[in-house]
Amino acid sequence: MDLRDLLGIELPIIQAPMAGAQNHALAAAACEAGGLGSIPAGMLDAEALETELSALEALTERSYNVNFFCHRTPAADPARIDAWHRLLAPFFAEFEVDPASIPGGATRQPFDAAMAEVLERHRPAVISFHFGLPEPQLLRRARATGAKILSSATTVEEGLWLQQHGVDAVIAQGLEAGGHRGIFLGEDLTTQLGTFALLPQLVAALDVPVIAAGGIADARGVAAAQALGAAGVQLGTAYLLCPESRTNPLHRAALGSPQAAHTALTTLFSGRPARGIVNRLMRELGPLPDGVPAFPLAGNAIGALRAKAESRGLDHCTPLWAGQNASGCREIPAAELTRELATGWRD
């Protein structure tokens, strides 16, 4: 089945969910242009999700996607947190952060029963997951809302696993992609493939439609993905400078500067590998040092440092999530960008 019919959209363009960088305003603009707008729920609780979905539905009656992380929250390991704080000590001193004042707890919430209840009220057309799929009972509740289910695969093995577990389409997330990698069957980053290596192999291996994500920046990239068998595309980085995005000013400045040419995968900001523009924290500690607490527990200390550094106008501790191809980042309305991208698609 054509992806557009499957998801109830006119254009095979998905505005990627981007936790922390957007809300209903960007999603509504992408939906109204005929694409699939996404609400990232990874940093929301059920109450905030309810507010977001109501705000989106006030702006559009079209199909939309709600995106969740589905990790298991780990127990805090005090020894590991101490080691982490020792690694960050020079930054704590410089930015006057008292490590004893850093809150514990999780900065990102996985999909849970309270979130499922919100979905049961709003019945989105599409639900997408990152880091695999939730436990079977929660997945059944998500599916029972009538939504089509998507999830990201970063290897052929992950794509096959997702298909076996009943997803309606697989997002082929290439190594170029900005933000967190959806990797979930292992931790070995050498298994990770570029978009145009992963995409045709997933298309050959799977029966469900495959959506290409990572490094696509313009209509030519959309055409290239279609040529390799994609049923649609999902773009994040290209939407970050749209006026409807909530990309913070330091992040916007970095995206528009030569700094954006150098991205790397790092675990520093959350504990899981994610791609962002290289900044001072990544340069000085190395992007993948030993001893970073498990996802998402690294986020607490970073949040405290980030707030202090940002109050001095510095992006030194800010996650500047971006893919390898920021050439599509322009300050144009998201609807215009969505329609422009779709000109690369041929029926």
Ligand SMILES: Cc1cc2nc3c(=O)[nH]c(=O)nc-3n(C[C@H](O)[C@H](O)[C@H](O)COP(=O)(O)O)c2cc1C
């Ligand atoms: C700022 C930013 C935040 C992101 N946050 C999420 C998220 O919350 N959930 C998710 O599934 N993917 C997230 N991603 C990854 C996107 O879904 C997608 O894989 C990626 O943007 C595609 O690559 P591109 O950035 O080169 O277009 C994020 C990407 C960026 C750039």
